[in-house]
Amino acid sequence: xxxxxxxVMAATLGVAFVVPLQAEGVAxxxxxxxxxxxxxxxxxxxxxxxxxxVGMTVPDDVRARLQKTATDSVKFPAADRFLGKWEAxxxxxxxxxxxxxxxxxAVPSGxxxxxxxxxAPTEMSYGTLGPSLAGYGKQRGQxxxxxxxxxxxxxxxxxxxxxxxxxxFGDAGILTEEQIRDVMAFLFDPASPVxx
Amino acid sequence: MNTIPRVxxxxxSVLILASTPALTFAAEENLFDEYRQMMAxxxxxxLAEMQGEEYWKTAGGPKKQTLQGxxxxxxxxxxxxxxxxxxxxxxxxxxxxxxxxxxxxxxxxIQGRDPAELSGKxxxxxxxxxxxxxxxxxxxxxxxxxxxxxxxxxQPQVRAxxxxxxxxxxxRAGPYDFSCASCHSQSGKRIRLTSLPNLTTHDGAVSAxxxxxxxxxxxxxxxxxxxxxVDCARQQRLPELIVGxxxxxxxxxxxxxxxxGGKMAAPGLKR
Numbered sequence: 523x524x525x526x527x528x529x530v531m532a533a534t535l536g537v538a539f540v541v542p543l544q545a546e547g548v549a550x551x552x553x554x555x556x557x558x559x560x561x562x563x564x565x566x567x568x569x570x571x572x573x574x575x576v577g578m579t580v581p582d583d584v585r586a587r588l589q590k591t592a593t594d595s596v597k598f599p600a601a602d603r604f605l606g607k608w609e610a611x612x613x614x615x616x617x618x619x620x621x622x623x624x625x626x627x628a629v630p631s632g633x634x635x636x637x638x639x640x641x642a643p644t645e646m647s648y649g650t651l652g653p654s655l656a657g658y659g660k661q662r663g664q665x666x667x668x669x670x671x672x673x674x675x676x677x678x679x680x681x682x683x684x685x686x687x688x689x690x691f692g693d694a695g696i697l698t699e700e701q702i703r704d705v706m707a708f709l710f711d712p713a714s715p716v717x718x
Numbered sequence: 719m720n721t722i723p724r725v726x727x728x729x730x731s732v733l734i735l736a737s738t739p740a741l742t743f744a745a746e747e748n749l750f751d752e753y754r755q756m757m758a759x760x761x762x763x764x765l766a767e768m769q770g771e772e773y774w775k776t777a778g779g780p781k782k783q784t785l786q787g788x789x790x791x792x793x794x795x796x797x798x799x800x801x802x803x804x805x806x807x808x809x810x811x812x813x814x815x816x817x818x819x820x821x822x823x824x825x826x827x828i829q830g831r832d833p834a835e836l837s838g839k840x841x842x843x844x845x846x847x848x849x850x851x852x853x854x855x856x857x858x859x860x861x862x863x864x865x866x867x868x869x870x871x872x873q874p875q876v877r878a879x880x881x882x883x884x885x886x887x888x889x890r891a892g893p894y895d896f897s898c899a900s901c902h903s904q905s906g907k908r909i910r911l912t913s914l915p916n917l918t919t920h921d922g923a924v925s926a927x928x929x930x931x932x933x934x935x936x937x938x939x940x941x942x943x944x945x946x947x948v949d950c951a952r953q954q955r956l957p958e959l960i961v962g963x964x965x966x967x968x969x970x971x972x973x974x975x976x977x978x979g980g981k982m983a984a985p986g987l988k989r
Contacts, residue, residue: 548886548964548965550963550964551959551960551963551964551965551966552951552956552957552958552959552960552963552965553957553958553960554957554958555957555958558892558955558956558957558958559957560957562891562892562893562955562956562957563891563892563956563957564891565889565890565891568895569890569891569895570890572890572895573885573888573889573890573897574888575884575888575899575918576899576903576918618910621892621893621894621955622952622953622955623952623955623956623957623958624952636910637909637910638909646911647911648910649907649908649909649910649912650906650907650908651900651901651904651907651908651909651914687895687896687899687900689893689894689895689896690895694893694894694895696894
């Protein structure tokens with residue numbers, strides 16, 4: 523009862539909050555291991571709303587709220603330095619480890635972009651959960667609007683696509699600002715294999 | 719028997735070959751399918767099955783008992799066809815159980831073994847011998863080969879576990895925002911070169927559920943459905959999922975019942 527009431531309250535006020543799963547007894551089925559503690563079972567506002575079955579719909583006002591929260595979360599890089607080194611970005615896109623209970627927290631996380639996206643056309647081992655990003659920079663150019671759009675996509679995909687299954691690489695602290703700059707260069711640099 | 723290492727070697731060399739970027743994804747899949755067919759009667763999981771059968775019949779544990787008094791749902795000692803009607807509700811334990819959870823329960827209550835150890839060391843690490851649980855599970859699942867899956871969803875407790883499993887399947891959490899559905903709710907998708915079954919469809923659930931336990935060539939080990947749940951939860955960036963816990967049983971009830979009507983083909987053979 524209380525929980526239902528707080529949900530309605532939170533939805534009305536538009537504040538992000540977390541539903542503790544511990545209360546539902548599910549946490550008893552897990553044990554903390556390495557960096558993966560039990561608080562990972564708690565849901566954020568977005569996670570809770572986006573946990574419906576296939577074909578779920580989100581009411582327009584809730585969508586708008588999710589998008590606003592996500593858009594507000596985006597931190598653009600200092601001095602508009604959007605692009606780092608594509609070579610480093612390529613490595614990040616290839617690296618699949620990060621934040622698993624089995625991963626060393628001292629090692630920086632990868633982006634694992636290749637798990638879901640085609641990128642450099644020469645790399646055959648790519649997944650298809652997301653759209654192809656081959657030729658990304660060549661096709662779209664480097665306007666400020668395009669750089670900001672793509673930075674936002676990577677920092678918090680919920681800003682453009684509420685309930686997206688792509689991780690919030692910046693907002694959730696998976697990649698550092700520096701790493702995101704490098705991944706951006708991998709997408710945009712004319713010398714990057716993505717654009718060859 | 720001594721053909722097994724040779725076949726594994728041959729398969730391993732094909733997999734190494736297939737992992738060179740020059741081969742397309744489709745070519746790799748075809749090669750593997752071809753070898754899977756060639757090896758149909760030669761699955762290295764047979765070793766695990768033999769070990770499981772022997773364990774079932776040999777007195778063991780502090781109480782020096784065999785598992786032949788263990789009731790997997792069809793009566794004490796009955797293994798034929800048992801896997802095809804699991805998970806189910808067990809009145810003596812007061813809960814729904816899948817095969818592995820039930821086996822741990824039997825080894826605990828009949829043989830006096832330590833449940834925490836059985837659950838905590840359920841799976842062999844790379845290069846280590848098959849565990850008792852892996853052997854038993856592979857053997858008993860093999861005893862349902864060609865049977866039609868018929869999880870008793872008319873049992874209200876099974877129905878409830880199914881609904882809970884479905885809820886958990888879509889439950890997004892953790893720093894990557896993943897649910898099982900993030901990776902398993904679209905057809906024809908893959909992660910890198912690995913095909914992902916769409917577990918929300920009947921066909922996808924059948925293709926996945928009926929082929930486990932399976933021999934994993936890349937790991938050189940027989941792997942079970944509980945192992946699959948634990949490892950996918952790890953990829954989901956969740957804390958460690960406990961073997962035999964209610965969440966594993968609910969997820970497996972959802973998957974198995976979604977595959978009802980499919981024909982069991984375990985033990986399978988996978989990369």
